[in-house]
Amino acid sequence: MSPVDTNHWTGVGALTLLAVGLGAIVEQPPLLLAGVAAVGYAAWARTGEAPTPELAVERELSTTAPEPGDDVEVTVTVENVGDAALPDLRLVDGVPPALAVTGHAARLGTALRPGKRATFSYTVTAVRGEHEWEPMRVFARNASGSREREIEVAAATTLRCLPELRATADLPLRGLTSPYAGRVATDVAGEGVEFHSTRDYRRGDPLTRVDWNRFARTGALSTLSFREERAATVVLLVDARTEAYRSVGEGEPNAVERSVDAASQSFSALLASGDRVGLAALAPAELWLPPGAGEDHRAAARELLATHPALSATPDDARFFPSIRLRRLRRRLPTDAQLIVFSPLADDYVVTLVRRLHATGHLVTTVSPDPTATGTVGQRLARVERGNRLSRLRSSGIRVLDWGDEPLAVALETAAARWSA
Amino acid sequence: MRLRLASVVGVLAVLLGLATLTQRGLAAAFGFEFSFVTAIGVLAVIQGLRLVQERRAVEPVRGDTGDPELRYEAPVPGGDVDGELADADGWSRYSVNRRDRLRERVGEATVETLVATEGLSREAARDRILAGEWTDDPVAAWFLGEEESLPVREHARRLVRGESSFRLGVRRTVDALVRKREGGG
Numbered sequence: 337m338s339p340v341d342t343n344h345w346t347g348v349g350a351l352t353l354l355a356v357g358l359g360a361i362v363e364q365p366p367l368l369l370a371g372v373a374a375v376g377y378a379a380w381a382r383t384g385e386a387p388t389p390e391l392a393v394e395r396e397l398s399t400t401a402p403e404p405g406d407d408v409e410v411t412v413t414v415e416n417v418g419d420a421a422l423p424d425l426r427l428v429d430g431v432p433p434a435l436a437v438t439g440h441a442a443r444l445g446t447a448l449r450p451g452k453r454a455t456f457s458y459t460v461t462a463v464r465g466e467h468e469w470e471p472m473r474v475f476a477r478n479a480s481g482s483r484e485r486e487i488e489v490a491a492a493t494t495l496r497c498l499p500e501l502r503a504t505a506d507l508p509l510r511g512l513t514s515p516y517a518g519r520v521a522t523d524v525a526g527e528g529v530e531f532h533s534t535r536d537y538r539r540g541d542p543l544t545r546v547d548w549n550r551f552a553r554t555g556a557l558s559t560l561s562f563r564e565e566r567a568a569t570v571v572l573l574v575d576a577r578t579e580a581y582r583s584v585g586e587g588e589p590n591a592v593e594r595s596v597d598a599a600s601q602s603f604s605a606l607l608a609s610g611d612r613v614g615l616a617a618l619a620p621a622e623l624w625l626p627p628g629a630g631e632d633h634r635a636a637a638r639e640l641l642a643t644h645p646a647l648s649a650t651p652d653d654a655r656f657f658p659s660i661r662l663r664r665l666r667r668r669l670p671t672d673a674q675l676i677v678f679s680p681l682a683d684d685y686v687v688t689l690v691r692r693l694h695a696t697g698h699l700v701t702t703v704s705p706d707p708t709a710t711g712t713v714g715q716r717l718a719r720v721e722r723g724n725r726l727s728r729l730r731s732s733g734i735r736v737l738d739w740g741d742e743p744l745a746v747a748l749e750t751a752a753a754r755w756s757a
Numbered sequence: 758m759r760l761r762l763a764s765v766v767g768v769l770a771v772l773l774g775l776a777t778l779t780q781r782g783l784a785a786a787f788g789f790e791f792s793f794v795t796a797i798g799v800l801a802v803i804q805g806l807r808l809v810q811e812r813r814a815v816e817p818v819r820g821d822t823g824d825p826e827l828r829y830e831a832p833v834p835g836g837d838v839d840g841e842l843a844d845a846d847g848w849s850r851y852s853v854n855r856r857d858r859l860r861e862r863v864g865e866a867t868v869e870t871l872v873a874t875e876g877l878s879r880e881a882a883r884d885r886i887l888a889g890e891w892t893d894d895p896v897a898a899w900f901l902g903e904e905e906s907l908p909v910r911e912h913a914r915r916l917v918r919g920e921s922s923f924r925l926g927v928r929r930t931v932d933a934l935v936r937k938r939e940g941g942g
C-alpha cells in the first residue's frame with residue numbers, strides 16, 4: 337500500500353511561527369531561539385519516506401493437533417530480510433477468526449535493523465476445525481513517525497483440531513428402517529425381544545419360539561412372533577447457512593458449532609448401534625458422505641466433521657441456493673433413509689425446507705440448539721418466533737428436540753421419554 | 758499560483774539571509790528599527806495563528822490494527838428488531854415504513870403463538886387479536902387491536918419514562934407473548 341501522512345507533527349510549523357513572531361515583538365532572543373529549534377523538528381518531520389519492509393515471518397505452534405479446549409502457544413519470529421532499517425514497526429498477527437487469544441496479545445511493536453529478528457508469542461484456545469492463519473499486518477513508519485505504510489506478510493500456518501467422535505447418548509430413531517438387523521423395533525413380526533403376535537406353527541420354526549404354555553393348555557402348536565429389530569439408515573443434515581450462525585451471547589459457542597458437536601455425538605452413537613449413517617450440510621461448500629458403516633467410514637466422518645469448510649466455526653458468505661442443494665440431496669438419499677436435521681431454526685426458510693423433506697417420505701427428527709436470549713425486546717421476540725417455528729414443525733408430525741444449555745444427553749433423555757409416551 | 762509566489766519570496770528571503778552571513782553590508786539594506794522587526798513579528802504571529810486554525814481539525818492518522826485476538830462472535834437472534842426499534846420514531850416515510858413492518862411482524866408472531874398455544878385457526882386468532890381479547894394486558898390488546906385505546910394511566914407513565922407509544926406497544930406485546938408461550942407450552 338502507498339504510504340500515508342500520520343499527522344504526527346501537526347502544529348510544529350505553527351509553533352515555529354508563533355515563537356519567532358512573539359520573540360520578535362517582545363524582543364526576547366530565547367523565544368526566537370526556541371522557534372529556531374522548532375524549525376529543526378519541522379524539517380525532520382519532512383525528511384524520509386516510510387520504508388517498505390521486507391520481512392520473513394515464521395510461526396511455530398506448540399502442538400499442531402490439539403484437543404478442543406487445549407491451549408496452544410504460538411511463537412512468531414519476524415526477520416528483516418531487506419536492506420533498509422525499520423525504525424518503527426508494528427506487527428499484528430492474523431489470528432484465525434474462530435480462535436480466541438487467551439494469553440498475551442498477538443502483536444508487537446519493535447525496530448529492526450537489516451538481518452535482525454524479533455520474536456513474540458501468544459496463546460490461543462483450540463476449537464474444532466482446520467484453522468488457517470491470515471497474513472500478518474505490518475505497519476512501518478519512518479524515524480520521525482510522520483509517514484506510515486501498511487503491508488501484509490503471508491506465512492502459511494494451519495492448526496488442525498480433530499475431536500474424537502464420542503457418543504454420549506442413544507438417539508431415539510423413528511420406525512423407518514433398512515433390511516439389516518439393528519435396534520429399531522418395527523411392526524414386522526419375526527425375531528426380536530418385544531412380543532408382537534402369535535400364529536400357527538409352521539415347519540422349520542425354531543423350537544425356542546414355540547408357545548409351550550399354549551401347547552400344554554390346548555395341544556395346538558403355535559409360534560410366538562416378536563417385533564423385528566432392524567437397522568436404520570440415517571443421514572445427519574447440518575444447517576450451516578449464514579442464518580444459522582447465531583449465539584446466545586459473547587463467548588458462547590454459536591449454533592452451528594453446537595449443531596456439529598451434536599452431529600458428531602449422534603454419528604458415533606448411531607454407528608455404535610449398528611445403523612448406517614451419512615452426513616450432509618446446508619452450506620455454500622458442498623458436503624455429502626453417503627450412509628455407511630465401519631471403521632473407515634467413522635474415520636472419514638471424523639475428518640469431515642472436524643475440518644470440512646461447510647461446517648466451519650465461522651460463516652462462509654458465498655452465495656448458494658439451498659433449494660437446489662436440497663433437490664440434489666433428495667436425489668442422493670436412499671429411499672429408506674431418515675433424516676436428523678441439526679438447526680437453530682433461526683429463520684422461517686429452514687422450517688419450509690424441513691417440512692418439504694418430511695413431505696417426500698423421509699422421517700425427519702430435528703435437533704435444535706437454542707440460540708435465543710431474553711435481554712432485549714428484539715431478543716424476546718426472536719425467542720417467541722423460534723418457539724412458533726418449533727410448534728409448526730411439531731404440528732406437521734416432525735419430532736423436534738429443543739436443546740437449551742443442558743448437555744445433549746440430558747436433552748435427549750427428556751425428549752425420548754416424551755416421544756415414547 | 759499564490760503558493761508558488763509565496764515559495765519564491767520565502768526562498769529569496771532565506772538566500773538573502775545566508776548571503777548576509779558573508780556580506781555583512783547587505784544587512785544595511787534594511788533598517789533594523791523597532792517598527793520593522795515588530796512588523797515581521799506580527800506577520801509571523803498572523804501566519805502562525807492561521808496555521809493553528811487550519812490544523813485544528815486535523816486528526817492523527819493511525820493504521821487500524823483491528824482486534825485479531827477476539828473470536829468471531831455470531832449475532833444474537835433479534836438484534837435486527839432492536840436496531841429497527843431504535844430507529845422507528847418520527848414521522849419520516851422511512852420511520853413509518855419501519856413501524857408498519859415491525860407491527861406486521863409482531864402481529865404475525867401473535868397469530869402463530871395463538872395457533873400454537875390455544876389451538877385456534879389463523880382466522881379465529883386474527884379475530885381475537887383485532888377484538889383485543891387475546892391478552893389481559895391492555896397495552897398489548899391496544900397495540901394490535903382495532904377498537905381498544907391506550908389507557909390514560911399507561912399514557913402518563915410512558916410520558917414520564919419518555920418512551921414512544923409504539924415502542925411501549927411492541928415491548929408489552931412481546932412480553933405478553935412470552936408469558937403466553939411459557940404458560941401455554
